[in-house]
Amino acid sequence: MNDNLIRMMDRDGVLCVLAADTTEMVREMQRLHGTAKVVTAALGRLLTAASLMGSMLKGEQDSVSLTVRGDGPASPLTAVSDSRGNVRGCAGRADVRLPLNAKGKLDVSGAVGKTGTLTVVRDLGFGEPYVGQVPLVSGEIAEDVTAYYAASEQIPTVCALGVLVDPESEGVLCAGGLLVQLLPTADDSVIDRVERCAGQIRPITTMLFEGMTPEAICRAAMPDFTLETLDSASVGYRCTCSHERTKNALRATGLAALEEMAGDEETRVTCNFCNKTYVFSKAEVQALAREAREKQAEKGRETK
Numbered sequence: 063m064n065d066n067l068i069r070m071m072d073r074d075g076v077l078c079v080l081a082a083d084t085t086e087m088v089r090e091m092q093r094l095h096g097t098a099k100v101v102t103a104a105l106g107r108l109l110t111a112a113s114l115m116g117s118m119l120k121g122e123q124d125s126v127s128l129t130v131r132g133d134g135p136a137s138p139l140t141a142v143s144d145s146r147g148n149v150r151g152c153a154g155r156a157d158v159r160l161p162l163n164a165k166g167k168l169d170v171s172g173a174v175g176k177t178g179t180l181t182v183v184r185d186l187g188f189g190e191p192y193v194g195q196v197p198l199v200s201g202e203i204a205e206d207v208t209a210y211y212a213a214s215e216q217i218p219t220v221c222a223l224g225v226l227v228d229p230e231s232e233g234v235l236c237a238g239g240l241l242v243q244l245l246p247t248a249d250d251s252v253i254d255r256v257e258r259c260a261g262q263i264r265p266i267t268t269m270l271f272e273g274m275t276p277e278a279i280c281r282a283a284m285p286d287f288t289l290e291t292l293d294s295a296s297v298g299y300r301c302t303c304s305h306e307r308t309k310n311a312l313r314a315t316g317l318a319a320l321e322e323m324a325g326d327e328e329t330r331v332t333c334n335f336c337n338k339t340y341v342f343s344k345a346e347v348q349a350l351a352r353e354a355r356e357k358q359a360e361k362g363r364e365t366k
Contacts, residue, residue: 067117068276068294073288076248077256079284080117081276082297084110085135087149088237090299095105095137095334097156097225100173101136106225107203108141109149109163111238112298115207116143119184119202127183132175132201136160139174142335147297150335167225169199180206184213199222204239211307218244218253222283236270240283255286286301301336308333308340312350322352 066281088106089098097105112128119126131138136158140149145157163169178198185191194214199205204223212218220242240263241347244256263283266335274282280289298366312320329342 066276066295067113067297068280069117069292070277070280071292072246072287072289073282074287076245076252077284077287078243078245078292079280079287079289080114081238081279081283082110082113082117082147083236083238083270083276084297085236085238085270086306087113087177087283087297089234091151092234094299095152095156096221097290099229099232100160100168100170100229101153101156102232103168104136104170104173104203105139105141105153105227106234106237107223107239108139109151109205109299110225110237111221111241112141112143112151113149114239114241115182115307116145116149117147117295117297119130119145119186121145121187123187125185128207129183130174130178130198130201130203130206131180131181132178132198134171134173134201135160135173135355137174137175137178138311143331144302147295148300149297150359152334170203174201174203175263176201180210182210183217187294191215194276208338218248218256220256220263220283222263224270226267226271233286236267238266238276238279239280243283255358256284259284275345299366301333301338303333303336303338303340305340308344309342309350312347314344317351318352320347320354324348 070079092102092249116126127142129140135154136153139153141149143149158173160169160172181195183193196210196213199209204221206217207221211217221238225237228235269279292361324347327344329347330339331340
């Protein structure tokens with residue numbers, strides 16, 4: 063796959079611009095979750111935002127998660143990205159269907175909800191993760207991400223996200239996003255230029271449907287600035303689940319839950335992000351219960 067996410071900076075070092083074509087990523091999400099049109103659009107936007115934000119992380123093991131909890135029927139929606147911009151995600155309900163909104167478009171805010179929160183968790187691999195939370199502004203995702211950066215990180219940001227879904231086949235025609243952030247070196251004149259450019263940005267899906275690359279989208283979005291490429295990457299939908307990770311999740315349920323599960327002939331655990339099912343035999347769960355019982359007994363001896 064060709065690189066589909068690019069990071070650029072203007073020649074004077076006053077702003078950073080990122081753009082991504084996440085069409086294949088959103089198609090894979092739709093294939094795995096069987097999302098209806100409006101949920102495809104909502105979760106696709108959130109995945110795209112997470113990918114752009116994740117690509118800005120520095121550590122190899124760093125990650126960022128975005129969770130939208132609104133009063134809409136598809137909530138909560140969650141997207142997780144690694145530091146390379148690869149993502150996974152899920153929605154509370156994948157089968158939500160709603161009429162088009164007043165503008166004749168998919169009613170993303172109706173599916174997500176307009177009242178609720180956007181929570182961003184950055185895990186940088188040491189100590190407690192950084193957690194920021196803001197009230198939803200619109201439930202349209204892009205505006206909510208912009209509000210998060212303004213309130214939690216005090217970074218002036220322009221965010222545009224889009225998913226174009228075929229109304230007949232419900233297939234994803236294109237998807238992508240743009241993130242523009244002012245750096246501390248930006249003065250008022252730079253802010254004015256960015257605001258002028260931002261007011262003229264065409265919809266992301268329009269540019270992608272015309273065949274524009276992420277680099278071309280960056281340049282078209284900020285024509286008043288001379289942009290230079292920092293780096294580019296190939297990003298996609300990639301789940302990190304495994305048999306061992308799932309076993310650890312079972313361990314985390316505690317002794318009482320393990321003892322209850324040990325009575326069944328087999329225990330099935332399905333990953334929320336990719337719907338893969340892991341099967342554990344009765345003997346495996348009994349062994350986990352025995353392990354938990356021994357740890358509990360050891361802890362009891364230590365406290366005496």
